[in-house]
Amino acid sequence: MYPVKKMWRLFLCLIIIAGALPLTTINEASASDEAAAVQSTGSVNTPASDEAAHLGESPSQGTGQSDTEPLTATVVVAKVKLIIGDSSTVTIKFSGAVTSFDLSSDMTAQNGSLGNLSTPDNITYTATLTPTANINAKNNVITLNLAGVTYAGGLKGTGTIDSNNYEIDTERPTSTIAIADSKLMAGQTTTVTFTFSEAVKGVDLADPTVANGTLSNLSSSDGGKTWAATLTPTPGIQDNTNIITLDNTGVADLAGNAGEGTTNSANYEIDTVRPTATIVVADNELKPGETSLVTITFSEAVSDFNLSSLTASNGTLSNLTSIDRERIWTVTLTPKANVNAADNFVTLDNSKVHNAAGNSLGEGVTKSNPYTVDTVLPSAALSHLTISSGTLSPAFVPETTSYTANVPYAVSSIKVNATMKDNSATMTVNGSPVASAQPSQDISLNVGVNPITIIVAAKDLSTKTYTISVTRANRETNEGGSSDNGSSGSGSNNGGSVDSGHVSSGCSTTPVIPSDNKIISTDGQLILPPGKAGEVRSGDAITISVPACATKQELKLAIQKVTDTHPFKTHHEVFLSPVFELSKNVPAYFDKPVTLSFAFDPASLKSNQTAAVFYYDEAKKIWIKVPAGRVQENRIAVTVDHFTKFTVLAIDQTTGLTVISDPAEFADISGHWAEASIKQAASTGIVTGYPDGTFKPGKTVTRAEFAVMLVNTLGIKKPGAELTFIDSASIGAWAQNAVAQVVQLGMMKGYENGTFRPNAEITRAEIAVTITNVVGQISKDTPEAGFADDSEIPDWAKGSAEFLKQTGIMLGKDGNRFAPQDAATRAEAVTVLLNMFALRG
Structure with a gap:
């Protein structure tokens, strides 16, 4: 029996060597998979006594795993970078079917947990990997312990299998907030620093909430871990309890993990309430030997207030005294001798006076009511x-x-x-x-x-x-080669000579009197004899240079500034100069080009703009550009062959088109309390903006300017009466007609001394009386308005102030004050005029 068995084994070995009979039948695909996937091998120990029982048995017909081959497996993590909220599918593939496999005992996941084990065939399994919270680890693997896995008739595997590496970042970024200066006054700013536990992205100014302030200039200089911004406190606020709150959910670390909750800064204090002031000159008409008491009233007690903070036009100030705990002060105004001047003011430099918190009144100045100084002794010189x-x-x-x-x-x-x-x-x-x-x-x-x-x-x-x-x-005469005084010879005319009754210099075939002298006029009018060169100016605004022989007859030129420019501003062009009407007595075109030179303000132009001269086409109602303008500093010159209306407009340097200023897009009215009124007034032609695209709502309005606004609002067309004010000459040409119209209609009046004071700032009291003159008489039984400063309203304006408050045309300021002596601003003026127009219908 033994030799037979030995020979049988020898026979089988020969067959195997010859390739005639395989020892086992193995699925080729499975074998290749196993060879590629195995990272470490577990094996099964098979007793020698069982060898004959397993010989010739095909695993493909049973478990798919040969009893004589060790169990192998692969572990693959699908998503190799895991952050908060992520999970990944894990695929475990054995070399054959297994009968006993448990996640909790057979697999270990670094910095994570496994669940949801499933399989369709006991060979390939899937599970879900969930990363552990608050972990930041670059190197992690899942380890499969084959010793716990049963296969092929109860055999156990050996060794371990590691998955591919995966990274975990489940830490949320955290933050702190530091404020450099915890006490802020008006005009101050401070730096706010946001420090995160790691570099973050998505940080913007929408994430922090700021109490009584705004943040700007947010930036990071270290890759996103530290961010700095500028904190600007809100004006007009006094609040000792303020914090900045950061919404951490709006930021995320570089892995994509969002922050959680909010972070609060330490407390900071704000006091940006600026004091205000009013200045009242008791005697507003000062004569020789007179003085006037001036009262300066602040909204709160102030410090460092002295005479150096005040100036008085055509006068001196003395005897500064506080009469109410540094809130109300008086000073004596003494006019200068030998002066005759209207529209004088006592002026306070707002930057030199501060309240207890250290806030000044702000930039600019505060002015008193106007006063006149007439200390000139009568003189006929x-x-x-x-x-x-x-x-x-x-x-x-x-x-x-x-x-x-x-x-x-x-x-x-x-x-x-x-x-x-x-x-x-x-x-x-x-x-x-x-x-x-x-x-x-x-x-x-x-x-x-x-x-x-x-x-x-x-x-x-x-x-x-x-x-x-x-x-x-x-x-002088040139007939017969002699002059009136008997001398002989020839004159010169533009470099040529007159001979035998004609001009050889190219002027004209008509005899003219040659001369090298240019006739110059500075008052806007010029009479030019035939053949003469001349120059006429209107101040510095425009100069017309006429060459010799520009016409064949006597030439009369005139420059007139157009006062009513609204018909020419229908397309909202940006005007850099006034509109001038140029006229001459000769209807024909000039024989030689005439040069026009205009002054303009280069500061009104933006970087991509320049100036150009335009003339007005009366038929088409449009402005047409004059070519070849020559700009030098603040002047532009062109040559023309005819006269009409001319002006200087802003144009785009690239396109050459006129710059359009949309009244609805003023750069300085967004959020202003009068924004809607300003836009309405601008769109209807009551007022216009400035060439730099601003409206300047806080700029004060003069009496002449208000007269023009009033005429534009009411659309008054009837010519006004002749002006007889002793200062009529100081009324600008642009306002003369409007002043004449409102005076003739009884809407505005002059002063008792015969002046109109066109350049004086119009006060709220004066506006109140003007508006009531427009809308009608004040009722005798009009009740008191109840303003906190009723006692400061002049008697001549009390009824008007009360009437306008009742009708809603004109209301008080902060603290229910009417502030009668305050100069009206452009924003206040247009608002009052629109309210008046609505009531008047």
Whole structure:
């Protein structure tokens, strides 16, 4: 028996060596999988006595695992980077079917737990890996202990299998908040530092909530772990309890883990309430020898207030005294001698006065009500004297009363411009009244001596007479090669000569009188003989230069500033200069181009803008650009061949198109209490903005400006009456018609001393009276308005203030104050005018 068995084994070995009979039949796919996946091998010990029983048995017909082969497996983690809320599928694949496999005892997951074990065939299993919370670990594996796994008839595997590596980050970022300065005053800022436990992303200004302040300039300089921002306290707040709260859920670490909950800063204190002030000059008309008490009232006690904080135009201040615990102060105003000036103010430098918390009144100044100073003793003297052509000889001095001047024949008329030392005096030039510092009418000149008499009459009836003897030269002739004075030769005309009755210089075939002298006028009007070159200006705003031979006949030029520009601003262009109407007596085009030079403000232009000259097409109602404008500093020059309306507009440097200023898009009105009213007023043409795109709602309004606003609101077209105020000359041309209209209709009046004070800031009391003059009479039984400062409202304005409060046209300020002497701002003015218009219908 033994030899037979031995021979049988030998026979089988020969067959195996020859490849004629496999020892076992093994699934090739399974074998290849196992070879690729096995990282470490567990084996099963098979007793020698069982070898014959297993020989020739095919595992594919049973468990899929040969009893003689060790059990192997692979463990694969699908998601290798796990954060908060993540999980991953884990696939465990054995080399054959297993009969006993348990997650809790057979597998270990580093920094995680396993669950949800399932299998379709006892060979491939899946489970769910859930990472442990608050862990940050880069190297983790799942270990399968094969010794606990049963397979192939109860056999146990050996050894362990490790999965691929996976990373875990389940730590949430945390934060702290530090505020550098815990006590903030008006105008101050401080740095807020947000420090996180690790670098984070998604941080923005929407995450923190700031009590009584705002954050800006958020940035990180260390990759996102530390962030800094600027804390600006809200103006007008006094609050000792404030914190910053950070919503941690709005940020996440670089792995994507969001923060949790909120973080609060330490407490900080805010006091940004600025004190306010009013200044009242008791006597607003100061004469020689008079003084006035000035009262300065602050909203709270102030420190470091002294005379250096105050200035008085045309006056000095003294005797500063506090009469109410450093809240109410008085000072004595003494006017300067020998001064005659309206629209003077006592002015407080707001930056020099502080409350107990250290807050100043802010930037800028606080002004008193206007006062006039008239300390000039009656005088009939002139302080200045000029003529439009020629030069006075000797040079003018007030004590000299007799002068001479010479002008060429081409000057056929002249104007006198004289300034009186005493504005209360009157003046005549050759018998015609002339206002001080204003040009007289044209005075015709004959060839030879022309006497001009200027008589100044003081209010004390004394007079002083000045005379100017103007000699006009004889007319030169070129007929027969001789002149009127018998001399012979030829004159010059623009570099050419006149010969045999014609001009050889290219001027014209019509004989003209050549001359090298340019005729210059500074009052906006010019009369130019044929062939002459000339220049006419209107102040510094515009200059017209006419070359010689621009026309074949006498040329009369005039510059007029257009006061009502609303018809020309329908497209909201940005105007850099006034609109000028240029006219001449010759309807034809110029024979030679004429140069126009305009002044403009370069500071009104943005970086991508420049200036260009435009003329107005009356037929198409549009502005048309004049080509080839030459810009030099604050002036732009062009050449034209005809006259019409001209102006300077802002254009885009890239496109060449005009810049449009949308009244609804002023840069400084967003969030302003009068934003809606400002937009409505701008869109209806009541007011316009500034070239820099702002409206300046807090800028004060003068009496002349308010008159223009009122006329624009009501659409008044009827011409006004002639102005007779003694300061009418100081009313700008842009406002003269509007002032005349409102005065004629009884809406605004002048002062008892005969002035209108166009450049004085209009007070809230004056606006109240003006509006009631527009809407109708005040009822006699109008009850008191109940303002906290009723006692400060002048008697002449009390009824108006009460009426406007009842109708809602004009309300009080903070603390139920009417503030009658406060200067009205642009925002207040347009709001009141719109309310008036709505009530008036």
